[in-house]
Amino acid sequence: MAVNHADPQKSFGHQVRRCHRRFDRLLSARLAPHGLKTGFWYYLRALWIADDVTQKQLSDLTNVTETTTVSMINGMIRHGLVDRSRDLADKRKMRVKLTPEGRALEKELIGYALEINAIAMAGIAPKELATCLSVLSRMSANLQIALDETTNADDG
Amino acid sequence: MAVNHADPQKSFGHQVRRCHRRFDRLLSARLAPHGLKTGFWYYLRALWIADDVTQKQLSDLTNVTETTTVSMINGMIRHGLVDRSRDLADKRKMRVKLTPEGRALEKELIGYALEINAIAMAGIAPKELATCLSVLSRMSANLQIALDETTNADDG
DNA sequence: GATTAATTCATCGATATAAAAGTATATGTG
DNA sequence: CACATATACTTTTATATCGATGAATTAATC
Numbered sequence A, B: 001m002a003v004n005h006a007d008p009q010k011s012f013g014h015q016v017r018r019c020h021r022r023f024d025r026l027l028s029a030r031l032a033p034h035g036l037k038t039g040f041w042y043y044l045r046a047l048w049i050a051d052d053v054t055q056k057q058l059s060d061l062t063n064v065t066e067t068t069t070v071s072m073i074n075g076m077i078r079h080g081l082v083d084r085s086r087d088l089a090d091k092r093k094m095r096v097k098l099t100p101e102g103r104a105l106e107k108e109l110i111g112y113a114l115e116i117n118a119i120a121m122a123g124i125a126p127k128e129l130a131t132c133l134s135v136l137s138r139m140s141a142n143l144q145i146a147l148d149e150t151t152n153a154d155d156g
Numbered sequence C: 001g002a003t004t005a006a007t008t009c010a011t012c013g014a015t016a017t018a019a020a021a022g023t024a025t026a027t028g029t030g
Numbered sequence D: 001c002a003c004a005t006a007t008a009c010t011t012t013t014a015t016a017t018c019g020a021t022g023a024a025t026t027a028a029t030c
Helices: A014-033 A038-049 A055-062 A066-078 A100-121 A126-155 B010-034 B036-051 B055-062 B067-076 B098-121 B128-155
Strands: A082-086 A094-098 B082-086 B094-098
Touching: A014 A100, A014 A126, A014 B010, A014 B055, A014 B098, A014 B128, A038 A055, A038 A066, A038 A094, A038 A100, A038 B036, A055 A066, A055 A094, A066 A082, A066 B082, A066 B128, A100 B128, A126 B010, A126 B094, A126 B098, A126 B128, B010 B036, B010 B098, B036 B055, B036 B082, B036 B098, B055 B067, B055 B094, B067 B082, B094 B098
Parallel strands: none
Antiparallel strands: A082 A094, B082 B094
């Protein structure tokens, strides 16, 4: 072994990516009969909980860039799921709100969130699940700090 | 609260997705100075460990579909990182091998895998990390079973 | 209050990913 | 052996995502 390479099976980057792909594919399979893609799902999920938010807030809630949010919201508007209107107090901001159609999807689809998480968690001890969730959260925070440092370093 | 919706913060789908995005963004930032994208990274990582594999095997190693592998390998060939040749024993198969250039990148880049994982793991107890890795692995397996069932159900 | 900074959103071009359908080859079964 | 089925790959088309850049608006500073 000329180079000391980590075993991907023990790499969080690798394992998190694999797990994410499978969550996304299973969700995609569940949404397909409803004519919906996972891209919209994450926004709907956020809006069902906090409706009438800015695109910046939505981007934070869905963990994507504001660029992605623009095109996703455009798509959702075309599909009649949300409305967009300029914020009167701060004209830079756009406020995104569910239409009745978008709101109505909650009853129809929210079960998939519970079902798919239940499938993933099957046979795993609650204590282990809690630890994993906590570790994921702390890793996300650690990575965000590194990302901020990387961005700031470019400025100076 | 009309509908019982799970808190995304407690949803593995949500937390795994968020963590994945941040891993991918930090990796992207590290690779950028080398003119490389994360898309190639996962293939290089697999090939550094198991060179001379079929595209099917590569797809399994990188957790993407064979469709994705075709376009990624085409790109890597254009960049001189791998060669592709037909398997003589089974002419359906294509064998993918690193070029010296692709092989040489290991020494240059493998450190990022270790660095980024170390950043993510900072301040987290080894026991918790081990639990999380194990849970991720079991969740991936659970989800794959559900995916296989979904696919098979379509056939019959 | 004029100028500079930061914030928010949009546009454009590129990359990453997958499903569906098609082609070539191999395998299994009568 | 012939035919049906399975496997491996490719092509096409669509979706999801981001970085770089720019425009409009607000906030900060002098």
